[in-house]
Amino acid sequence: xxxxxxxxxxxxxxxxxxxxxxxxxxxxxxxxxxxxxxxxxxxxxxxxxxxxxxxxxxxxxxxxxxxxxxxxxxxxxxxxxxxxxxxxxxxxxxxxxxxxxxxxxxxxxxxxxxxxxxxxxxxxxxxxxxxxxxxxxxxxxxxxxxxxxxxxxxxxxxxxxxxxxxxxxxxxxxxxxxxxxxxxxxxxxxxxxxxxxxxxxxxxxxxxxxxxxxxxxxxxxxxxxxxxxxxxxxxxxxxxxxxxxxxxxxxxxxxxxxxxxxxxxxxxxxxxxxxxxxxxxxxxxx
Ligand code: CCH
Numbered sequence: 045x046x047x048x049x050x051x052x053x054x055x056x057x058x059x060x061x062x063x064x065x066x067x068x069x070x071x072x073x074x075x076x077x078x079x080x081x082x083x084x085x086x087x088x089x090x091x092x093x094x095x096x097x098x099x100x101x102x103x104x105x106x107x108x109x110x111x112x113x114x115x116x117x118x119x120x121x122x123x124x125x126x127x128x129x130x131x132x133x134x135x136x137x138x139x140x141x142x143x144x145x146x147x148x149x150x151x152x153x154x155x156x157x158x159x160x161x162x163x164x165x166x167x168x169x170x171x172x173x174x175x176x177x178x179x180x181x182x183x184x185x186x187x188x189x190x191x192x193x194x195x196x197x198x199x200x201x202x203x204x205x206x207x208x209x210x211x212x213x214x215x216x217x218x219x220x221x222x223x224x225x226x227x228x229x230x231x232x233x234x235x236x237x238x239x240x241x242x243x244x245x246x247x248x249x250x251x252x253x254x255x256x257x258x259x260x261x262x263x264x265x266x267x268x269x270x271x272x273x274x275x276x277x278x279x280x281x282x283x284x285x286x287x288x289x290x291x292x293x294x295x296x297x298x299x300x301x302x303x304x305x306x307x308x309x310x311x312x313x314x315x316x317x318x319x320x321x322x323x324x325x326x327x328x329x330x
Contacts, residue, residue: 048131058144071227072121073145074209079118080142086170087308089193094170095309097160099134111175114215135160139306151229152299159318178268182277200283201297207233217251220266234288
């Protein structure tokens with residue numbers, strides 16, 4: 045067991061579990077990033093509900109949301125880390141794991157601060173349906189991310205996380221990976237959105253997605269309708285072009301926007317101490 049507050053020790057153990065030869069593309073990274081995102085992406089700025097604090101996904105109300113199907117794999121990967129460092133809250137562990145995973149897959153360093161609690165305030169539990177639906181379009185994205193307080197540029201930037209991982213027919217119903225190397229963080233997702241021909245395909249479960257089949261390599265890549273919407277909406281498209289052209293800019297912007305995502309609903313004083321969480325209820329100030 046590490047000393048309370050030794051986040052560096054936790055980081056090392058998260059890094060050590062990233063390599064998972066039997067799982068998906070050989071890495072726990074992508075699903076850990078999705079866990080961090082879904083833990084935070086329920087935030088509603090107007091009512092100040094949802095967000096990463098509380099780690100509500102441990103319970104059926106949030107964990108059983110069909111949008112969160114498959115994220116138990118990420119939570120199971122992290123259990124040994126929690127067992128070894130019992131002082132860390134799940135809310136901190138999940139967000140930290142996302143940040144560590146992005147960095148280990150070649151992405152930018154993302155500012156992260158601890159202090160979230162695992163206390164679930166019943167009045168702050170987000171209703172289901174706060175997370176985006178991949179079958180929809182640009183209006184839906186603005187509605188969902190606008191609720192969290194994100195701009196058009198930030199929506200496009202965050203979507204660049206689809207450079208990682210894949211869709212699973214037994215989780216979301218969509219199927220396949222967005223890019224050729226889904227365990228390496230880059231701006232390839234934006235480049236492929238613009239450079240490949242995407243055609244609509246109806247899967248055997250009735251779900252529609254976009255695909256590109258490469259005759260030379262025999263590989264099929266995919267895009268969700270929401271991904272394609274980024275190229276069709278004129279404002280979103282400008283940002284897709286910028287991020288496709290400029291990997292450095294994408295990395296820089298992604299670092300700040302992901303950091304903003306995992307801080308939604310959290311207020312801190314100048315020392316980084318969270319001020320809007322009752323420390324008696326499981327909060328922990330480093
Ligand atoms: Fe996503 N995402 N995501 N996504 N996502 C899926 C998988 C990943 C949407 C839908 C899906 C973000 C935004 C959106 C990841 C990170 C982010 C899947 C497949 C769907 C569907 C799930 C499955 O079947 O396993 C939609 C719609 C949006 C709207 O914008 C944002 C923002 C992020 C992070 C910043 C990652 C990573 C994955 C891969 C997970 C894995 O298991 O490989």
